[in-house]
Every structure is written in structure tokens, then in C-alpha cells.
Amino acid sequence: MAQVLLKNITKRWGDFVGVDNQSLAVADKEFLVLLGPSGCGKTTTMRMIAGLEEPTSGEIWIGDHVVNDDLPKDRDVAMVFQNYGLYPHMTIYDNIAYPLKVRGTPKADIKPRVEKAAEQVELTEFLHRKPKALSGGQRQRVALARAIVRTPKVFLMDEPLSNLDAKLRVTMRAELKHLSRQLQITTVYVTHDQIEAMTLADRVAVMEKGVIRQLGTPDEIYNDPSNLFVAGFIGSPAMNLINGSVKDGYFITTGGTRLVKVDGGDRAKVILGVRAEDVDIHESGQGDIDVLVYAYENTGESVMLTLQFGKQRIIAKGDRHLRKDMDDVVGLRVNPDHLYLFDSETEERIRY
Amino acid sequence: MRDNKLKYILVLPAIIVVFATAVWPLIESLRLSFTVGRLTKPNFPQGYLGWENYTWAFMEEPAFWNSVEVTVLYTLITVILTTLIALGLAMLLAPGGRLRGGVQTLLILPFAMSPALIGVSFRFMFNPEFGLFDAFFGVVIPPLAEISWLSDPTLAFVVCVMADVWGWIPFLTLVLIGGLASIPQDTIEAAQVDGASSWRVFKDITLPQLVPVLAVVLILKAIFSLKTFDQIYMLTNGGPGTATQTLSHYIYFSGMKYGQIGYSASVAWVMVIPMILLTFLYARYVFQKR
Numbered sequence: 297m298a299q300v301l302l303k304n305i306t307k308r309w310g311d312f313v314g315v316d317n318q319s320l321a322v323a324d325k326e327f328l329v330l331l332g333p334s335g336c337g338k339t340t341t342m343r344m345i346a347g348l349e350e351p352t353s354g355e356i357w358i359g360d361h362v363v364n365d366d367l368p369k370d371r372d373v374a375m376v377f378q379n380y381g382l383y384p385h386m387t388i389y390d391n392i393a394y395p396l397k398v399r400g401t402p403k404a405d406i407k408p409r410v411e412k413a414a415e416q417v418e419l420t421e422f423l424h425r426k427p428k429a430l431s432g433g434q435r436q437r438v439a440l441a442r443a444i445v446r447t448p449k450v451f452l453m454d455e456p457l458s459n460l461d462a463k464l465r466v467t468m469r470a471e472l473k474h475l476s477r478q479l480q481i482t483t484v485y486v487t488h489d490q491i492e493a494m495t496l497a498d499r500v501a502v503m504e505k506g507v508i509r510q511l512g513t514p515d516e517i518y519n520d521p522s523n524l525f526v527a528g529f530i531g532s533p534a535m536n537l538i539n540g541s542v543k544d545g546y547f548i549t550t551g552g553t554r555l556v557k558v559d560g561g562d563r564a565k566v567i568l569g570v571r572a573e574d575v576d577i578h579e580s581g582q583g584d585i586d587v588l589v590y591a592y593e594n595t596g597e598s599v600m601l602t603l604q605f606g607k608q609r610i611i612a613k614g615d616r617h618l619r620k621d622m623d624d625v626v627g628l629r630v631n632p633d634h635l636y637l638f639d640s641e642t643e644e645r646i647r648y
Numbered sequence: 649m650r651d652n653k654l655k656y657i658l659v660l661p662a663i664i665v666v667f668a669t670a671v672w673p674l675i676e677s678l679r680l681s682f683t684v685g686r687l688t689k690p691n692f693p694q695g696y697l698g699w700e701n702y703t704w705a706f707m708e709e710p711a712f713w714n715s716v717e718v719t720v721l722y723t724l725i726t727v728i729l730t731t732l733i734a735l736g737l738a739m740l741l742a743p744g745g746r747l748r749g750g751v752q753t754l755l756i757l758p759f760a761m762s763p764a765l766i767g768v769s770f771r772f773m774f775n776p777e778f779g780l781f782d783a784f785f786g787v788v789i790p791p792l793a794e795i796s797w798l799s800d801p802t803l804a805f806v807v808c809v810m811a812d813v814w815g816w817i818p819f820l821t822l823v824l825i826g827g828l829a830s831i832p833q834d835t836i837e838a839a840q841v842d843g844a845s846s847w848r849v850f851k852d853i854t855l856p857q858l859v860p861v862l863a864v865v866l867i868l869k870a871i872f873s874l875k876t877f878d879q880i881y882m883l884t885n886g887g888p889g890t891a892t893q894t895l896s897h898y899i900y901f902s903g904m905k906y907g908q909i910g911y912s913a914s915v916a917w918v919m920v921i922p923m924i925l926l927t928f929l930y931a932r933y934v935f936q937k938r
Contacts, residue, residue, distance in 0.1 A: 346841055348840065369840055369843040371841075373841060374842075381838030383839070398839075398848055398852075442838075452841075
């Protein structure tokens with residue numbers, strides 16, 4: 297049981313700034329996800345919590361101690377690595393038992409705890425095998441069992457699902473969520489996969505270029521992005537971002553099309569954000585403007601239409617029974633209740 | 649011509665060369681080891697003796713046993729010392745180790761020198777009149793100034809070992825750096841987070857994963873230590889007396905200096921046995937499927 301606190305953490309390698317003066321508080325028992333594209337500093341942040349990387353400046357607290365000068369072994373954390381980091385020369389049993397062994401747990405205690413951890417991740421029948429003889433998903437579960445065999449203060453997970461195939465990833469994600477609810481231990485989880493972040497997190501910290509761009513619940517991150525980066529990064533397909541201006545209560549694209557009613561007065565350079573599911577498709581003439589179908593994609597559960605007017609393209613998500621073809625003309629209406637305006641210069645959200 | 653015939657023809661020259669330079673001399677030396685084989689007498693090799701050369705070496709010749717003793721001792725000490733020092737250096741020089749960069753290039757230098765040259769340089773450095781070591785020890789620890797290193801049996805052996813270890817450390821270090829680099833970094837980090845001290849990480853995680861490379865290093869160095877000749881020949885020439893006379897030096901002397909080809913061939917064959925064993929082990933580790 298412990299909270300994790302980062303105070304003005306910076307990590308620099310020469311001129312390259314990995315993490316730039318960031319502060320972050322992870323509450324006790326919270327599941328916090330660090331989300332961002334590769335190279336954004338999320339893994340570095342986690343490795344500094346683990347003690348595998350030393351911050352250039354700033355303080356790291358675990359519980360009520362500053363741990364900056366503590367070796368990884370003294371921080372009482374457990375970590376799941378992207379490539380699992382299993383010990384290839386040890387059996388699965390010895391892999392899971394290792395954290396207990398090196399911490400001097402009495403021999404009599406080790407066996408029942410290893411067996412319990414193995415049972416929790418359904419590995420009981422593989423305990424005598426070596427990692428090489430297991431599949432990717434099974435290895436992943438060994439890494440997990442090695443983390444949960446102790447009760448550490450903090451769990452650290454570095455893209456633990458990224459090496460699994462798509463189907464297994466969904467299953468393991470649910471298992472991970474179930475397990476974390478059961479264990480109730482503070483967890484920091486690194487991923488570049490927004491679905492993982494949305495489904496697992498209590499709170500998500502979206503990172504870009506060493507900076508946390510927004511920290512909030514999955515709901516807030518998705519429905520109330522505070523800047524252009526978060527708006528564009530979260531959601532699939534990505535949010536439509538359209539350059540233009542606001543004049544006389546309407547958003548006008550740079551191409552001159554009057555697209556949708558927007559409150560809040562005139563503004564010169566803005567970017568309008570609208571999610572694909574908030575773009576409604578109608579028969580030709582029945583929308584606000586008529587547009588051309590540039591591409592039609594049927595994913596089975598829904599259809600994606602890429603629509604073109606002038607040089608502008610916009611993606612709309614439609615009912616799965618909708619059938620259109622390239623170069624068809626359809627009516628388009630943007631739902632005025634779910635719009636986001638961003639300043640083109642600062643890329644910050646304009647709230648009106 | 650079909651490919652599967654052509655391939656034999658293509659490797660034939662190589663096979664002929666190996667037979668002419670390795671297999672035939674080996675067989676010929678085995679034949680000679682059962683003969684009188686005196687170079688100094690007419691009608692070489694003067695007829696067969698059966699096992700007499702071998703029984704002579706084992707039963708009657710203290711010089712043979714002396715050289716066996718020197719060789720075994722020399723091999724054990726140099727193998728262990730070189731491997732340990734090389735492993736320590738490799739840990740420091742490996743990616744993520746504490747030293748790196750230009751040091752690695754410097755390290756290869758001793759290995760670029762021929763063993764005979766190393767022998768000559770060490771003989772000069774330990775020369776009591778103008779040797780570098782003698783001058784150095786004389787200044788740092790004055791009582792050692794009077795010691796004549798190469799004329800004391802034990803010290804001469806120590807100097808031989810020193811020269812050999814010095815010459816071999818670079819190569820073995822490089823091999824071990826390669827071995828260390830191939831160990832997945834996340835296994836080491838996982839162990840650190842799991843709670844292992846640096847010593848336990850080394851003992852439980854690094855060392856077991858280094859075993860295949862370490863085995864190759866040990867076997868390779870054992871082979872080279874066993875057959876050491878040129879360096880000893882230049883440094884002490886087996887002396888003082890026979891204090892540093894290794895088996896290969898003894899074989900060379902019996903054969904080339906005293907002309908007892910038959911006898912020296914039989915002693916050589918005594919050495920072939922551990923060599924074949926080591927080569928076999930080496931091949932098994934190097935070519936094993938992982």
C-alpha cells in the first residue's frame with residue numbers, strides 16, 4: 297500500500313530531454329496508465345520509478361520515502377517487462393520463486409505462494425518447464441505471476457501486452473483488469489495502445505515529448521481533451537481536425553465551406569475537432585452540405601466513410617447497414633453538441 | 649554434371665590439403681612413435697620397438713614427468729587466472745559496464761603481438777642488468793631489486809605464467825564481452841527489481857547465461873596453454889634447468905636437439921590424447937544447436 301509521487305522529474309541524456317520537469321501523483325491503489333507514442337518518455341518515467349534509470353533532477357517518492365538513492369531491490373516494487381525478462385535457465389517455478397528467494401523468504405513459505413500465484417494466472421501445469429517451452433501468452437503470465445507472488449508496494453508494467461497477438465491481447469487485458477481489482481495494489485502501466493489505456497486505467501496520463509499533456513479519467517481524456525495532441529491521439533479513427541475560422545457564429549473551413557454553427561464569437565485561426573461518430577450522414581440534399589464519398593470501408597460493426605469537399609477530407613462513422621460507393625454524393629451534418637475548438641497557435645483547447 | 653557430384657569435387661582440394669598437412673603427419677608420427685627413430689644414426693627409422701618408447705617415458709624418464717607436471721600446473725594456473733581476469737575486465741567493458749570506448753581498442757594490443765615476441769620482451773623486461781621490471785621493483789620495493797627473476801626456478805615459472813596471462817587476456821576479454829552483450833538486458837533488470845543484490849544478479853542470472861561462452865573460453869585457453877611452446881622457448885628456454893620445460897618444449901628438445909624422433913613422437917602422442925578430448929568438447933560447445 298503506497299502512493300507514488302514524482303516531483304519535478306527531469307531526465308536528460310546530453311542534449312536530449314527524455315522527461316521534462318514533470319510532476320505526477322499516483323494515489324494508493326490507483327491504476328494509472330502512462331499513454332503516448334514511442335519516444336514520449338513514458339517508459340523512462342516508469343524506469344525511474346523502478347530505479348533502473350536515475351532522474352537528472354527531481355524527487356521520486358514511494359509511500360512516505362524519497363527513493364532517489366535506493367537501488368531497485370530496495371524499492372519494493374514489482375515489474376513486468378515488455379519482453380517479459382524471464383530467466384531462461386530457470387524453470388517456471390524457479391522464475392516465480394526468485395523474488396521470494398532473494399528476499400530471504402523461509403523455504404516453507406515459498407512453495408505455497410508460488411503455487412498460489414501460478415494458480416491465479418492458470419500456469420499450474422507448466423511449473424516444471426523452462427520459458428523456452430512456453431507460448432508468448434504463457435510467458436506473459438509467468439512474468440505476471442513473478443510480479444504478484446510478493447505483495448509489493450507498487451506494480452510497474454511496461455507494455456506487457458504488446459508482444460501478444462491481437463486476440464490474446466484482448467483476453468489478457470480482461471484478465472489483467474480482473475487481477476488488478478482483486479489485488480488492490482498501486483499500479484503504473486505503460487502503453488501506446490489507447491484501448492488498453494481506456495479500459496484498464498483509473499486515470500490516464502497522456503504524454504508527448506517528455507511532457508504530460510493531460511491527466512484525467514478515461515472519460516475526461518476522451519470526451520474533454522484539453523489540447524490538440526490529446527484530441528488527435530485518443531480515439532479510433534482519429535478525431536477529424538479541420539483548419540478554419542469562426543465568423544458570424546459559424547465555423548468556416550480554410551476552403552471557405554460553412555460547416556457548422558459554433559458559439560463564442562469570431563476567431564481567426566482555429567482548428568475544429570469532431571469525432572467520426574459525431575458526423576452524421578444523410579441522403580444527398582438532406583444534410584447541411586453535400587459532399588463526395590472518397591472512400592467507403594465496411595468494418596462489419598460499422599462503416600467508415602471518408603468524405604471530401606474541396607480539399608478537405610473528413611471521416612464519418614455510419615450505421616453498419618449503410619451502403620455507399622466511391623464518388624456517390626451524400627449529405628453531411630456535423631453534430632453541433634460535440635465539437636472541440638483549438639487555437640491553431642498554442643494548440644490548446646478553446647472553451648466557449 | 650549433377651550438383652551433388654560437383655559439390656564433392658569442389659571440396660576435394662581442401663580435403664587433400666587437410667590430409668597432407670594434418671592427417672598424414674599425425675599418422676606418420678604415430679608410426680614413428682613405435683620405431684627407434686634416431687636421426688643421428690643410419691637407416692632411419694631403424695625398425696620397430698613396439699611400446700618401448702612409451703614405457704620408457706612413463707617408467708624410466710623423470711624429465712618426462714617433470715614436463716608433464718610443469719605443463720599441468722602451467723595450464724591450470726594460466727587458464728584460471730586468464731579467465732578470471734578477462735571475465736572481470738569484460739564485466740567492466742561490456743555495454744552498460746563502467747569502462748568503455750577507447751579502452752577496448754587499447755585492450756586488443758597485446759593480442760596483436762606474436763607469442764615469441766612476448767617471450768623476448770618479457771626476457772628483456774626481467775633482465776637483472778637493464779630490465780624494466782627489475783628497475784621498477786627496485787624503486788618501489790628495494791629488497792626485490794637484488795632478485796634475478798629468470799634464474800630462480802619458481803620465479804621463472806611465475807614470469808612465464810605472467811607473460812602468458814598478459815598475452816591472452818585481451819582475446820578472452822573480447823570473447824566474454826560478446827557473451828555478456830548477448831545476455832538479454834531485461835533479465836538482469838528483472839532480477840534487480842526482484843530484489844537481487846549485484847553479486848546475486850551476477851551469480852544467479854549473468855553467470856548461468858554466460859556458461860556456453862565461458863566453456864568455449866576455458867577449453868580454448870586450455871588447448872593453447874597445453875601446446876605453449878614459442879613463448880617459453882624465447883623466454884626461458886625451459887630453464888633454469890627444466891623448471892619451465894613444458895611438454896611441447898620437451899618434445900621439441902628430444903626430437904630436434906637429441907635426434908630421438910621415435911621417442912619424441914611417442915611423447916607427442918601422449919599429448920594428443922588430452923588435446924583430442926578438448927577439441928571434441930570445444931566442437932560440441934561451438935557447434936551445438938541452441
